[in-house]
Amino acid sequence: MKIHLHIGLEGCGTIRLQEVLAEKRSQLEGKGVLFPRSPGARNHTRLFMAASAPEQVDPLRHSRGFADPAAQAALRDQLADGLAKEVAKAKPDVLILSAAQLASGLATRAELEGLRDLLAPLGGEVTVTAHVDEPARVLARAYAEQVMEGRARGLDLELKATRAKDWWRACLSATPDPAPEKGLFLRTQAPAFWLDYPALVAHWDAVFGAGSTRLRSYDPQAWAREDFTGELQAAFDIRDQIGKAQPWEPPEEPSAEWLARARQMNALLVRLLARGELAMPRQLWKKFLDELKVDGPPVDPASLFAVSAHFAARNRALCDAHPALSPELMHPAAPAEPWREPPPRMGFRASQYLLAWLWRIERATAEQAKAQQAPESEVAPAQEVADGITPEARRVMSPQAVEKFRSLQGSSFKPHNRIGRVNEEELAEAFAAVPPRELPKGSSGRVIVGCMKNEAPYIVEWIAYHRAVGFDTFLIYTNNCTDGTDDILKRLDAMGIVHHRDNDGWTGNSPQQFALDAALEEPVLQQAEWIAHIDVDEFVNIRCGNGTLDDFFALVPQATNVAMTWRLFGHGGVTALADRPVIEQFTQCAPKYCPKPHTVWGFKTMFRNIGAYSKLSCHRPNKLEEDRAGDVVWVNGNGMVTTKEMIKNGWRSSKRSIGYDLIQLNHYALRSADSYLVKRQRGRALHVDRSIGLNYWIRMDWCDHTDVTIHRNLPRLRAEMARLMADPELKRLHDAGFAWHRAKAEELHNTPEFQELYDQALSIRLNETERVAYALAQDLES
Secondary structure, eight states, X not given: OEEEEEOOOXXXXXXXXXXXXXXXXXXXXXXXXXXXXXXXXXXXXXXXXXXXXXXXXXXXXXXXXXXXXXXXXXXXXXXXXXXXXXXXXXXXXXXXXXXXXXXXXXXXHHHHHHHHHHHGGGOSOEEEEEEEOOHHHHHHHHHHHXXXXXXXXXTXXXXXXXXXXXXXXXXXXXXXXXXXXXXXXXXXXXOOGXXXXXXXXXXXXXXXXXXXXXXXXXXXXXHTSGXXXXXXXXXXXXXXXXXXXXXXXXXXOOOHHHHHHHHHHHHHHHHHHTTSSOOOOHHHHHHHHHHTOOOOOOOOGGGGHHHHHHXXXXXXXXXXXXXXXXXXXXXXXXXXXXXXXXXXXXXXXXXXXXXXHHHHHHHHHXXXXXXXXXXXXXXXXXXXXXXXXXXXXXXXXXXXXXXXXXXXXXXXXXXXXXXXXXXXXXXXXXXXXXXXXXXXXXXOEEEEEEEESSOGGGHHHXXXXXXXXXXXXXXXXXXXXXXXXXXXXXXXXXXTXXXXXXXXXXXXXXXXXXXXXXXXXXXHHHTEEEEEEOOTTEEEEEOSTTSSHHHHHHHOTTOSEEEEEEEEBOOTTOOSOOSSOHHXXXXXXXXXXXXXXXXXXXXXXXXXXXXXXXXXXSSSEEEEOGGGGGGOOEEOXXXXXXXXXXSSSOSBOOTTTOOOSSEEEEEOSSOSXXXXXHHHHHOOSSOTTSOOSHHHHHHHOOOSEEOOGGGGGHHHHHHHHHHHHTSHHHHHHHXXXXXXXXXXXXXXXXXXXXXXXXXXXXXXXXXXXXXXXHHHHHHHHO
């Protein structure tokens, strides 16, 4: 087995390389190439954290709970075990490990020897690969990344090192001792010692063997293309073709002026923390720097020509020694005016900002101190005090999940509910009734397209609710129903409420996608003003104005696409089926801030029918017509424009695009525990090959917070349901459907497999952070 150890460099396309390797993981494994999951899903950060010197705590170890040498040693053991199991199972010819931080974070021989010893039990010869670029270009990007992580000193450090005989030693000698509580880390504060490529090669060759380290050129233009996979094949000895990659755009670089502001702020924060009185969580630090953003050009590599000149001769010799290095790509730009940090404009003074933010730092310090103090009234086991995991959670959490829980502490991914401006626990005055819209001739108005299977008890409520908030028409597909869902929808079709389509003859991988493809040929969809694809367990919760689509659209007149992010609602202690509105029964939900796991911030899209996209998928329209791109404006649930992030792909909100203030999608994936049993027995509409077992329950049963904002629509809902249920045949079919589900739940309770699942589900008690950790570990383990 060949082991390829990819060590970066950061800022040289490592993100692109790792994304494609992760995307092609299954395909590669079929060709004898393993890109393992145990060191990390994409960037193998766990490999770096395990190899760094115990005293060289970096931002990753600090924020993920591995600063303590004992915790780091446990991580190392777990990683070694995980890698050994993956290799034993896959029996690969080639093993690829890639961590962007290895080159810039492992500065000592002892660290490399520890990494070598960690990999030794796997067997095989190790080849070390680094992708590099012309030094000044790399420095400009690396400096920007360091500043946004807290670097307090400017580029004068590297410019001064150009006058030293030994760049590597000069840079490391200018690095402060690590002090995590003061924001001082080698990777953040050290000048770029690793830019000395000959020294970098000698550093790694000294431990992994002469000639083991190979340098390859990073070409941003070539790497952005679909044929980038050719570079992967050449770099990692992948013999077989692995297809094309998705087109890619390198990350946007921050402006030089933003970096100047951020660096000055970092210097003040480092001085403040040096007093030892205050604490600064990394996510708060990052948020402060984001608030200083100003637009403008990035650092010009040509202004760093002194760095280019310092390495020019040695890099020419490297091109001879490393055939994959391109002399053209290593050639520097023409010299420009020497670098000077841009002076602040618009009256910027870092001290004024710091004074304005001080109360936030003091609050964070108090919260951290409180979290570190165990309640006097509780005497918990030593292990629980150490990691904060409850005994109930420990029963179901794997070692990987426990590790994830620890890493979430102090991380920007730790869930909480402190975003947005609406208090979900206050029940405001009910929304006022509004008359139905009168549509112009030839328009089907605002259309919901949906797919259903065995949803009889919930259909009338869902239809009535969405009619009450401003939707006009429904196009519903069903397949293989046995509970009367078809009959209910046929009756609603006869009443002129919905357009029902039989989808029993679906082909392909997904009945839902087959239906959505067919929907594009339907006149009701072609004549729509707005289109939304949502499921019967999802309710559009309009939280502004009078709670109607008209109120929302009035606030975002420019929008053509609305990303309605899920708010996941758990069972909230409701076990039995009840013929009452879902939106009334279930009020306990996920926190608003929960960037992991990926399912929590999934969104569904409501979009204006302007012909900008040619395909309709589960979460969004796809296949953008390029000549219509300029007409498309995406907004999030706060009404904030998110076009750049969402226009071409993506189905979940990010930390930048999350928002619930104006509109959200209440997602009742479980409903009652009995409803969950019936759903578990039925299967899924989209992914028919996946089970809905205990893991699904844990991922969806969020009960940490309360949101009753949708209750303002209960009077509207009841009035519209009464109008629909006034039809005797519809009422009869609804009652029969509910009776079918109640009988099915009773049948499943009498089946040992399902009763055991039911008991297990109700016995689980996880808080929000434990639930996130469980789900993340499950993602890695699967």
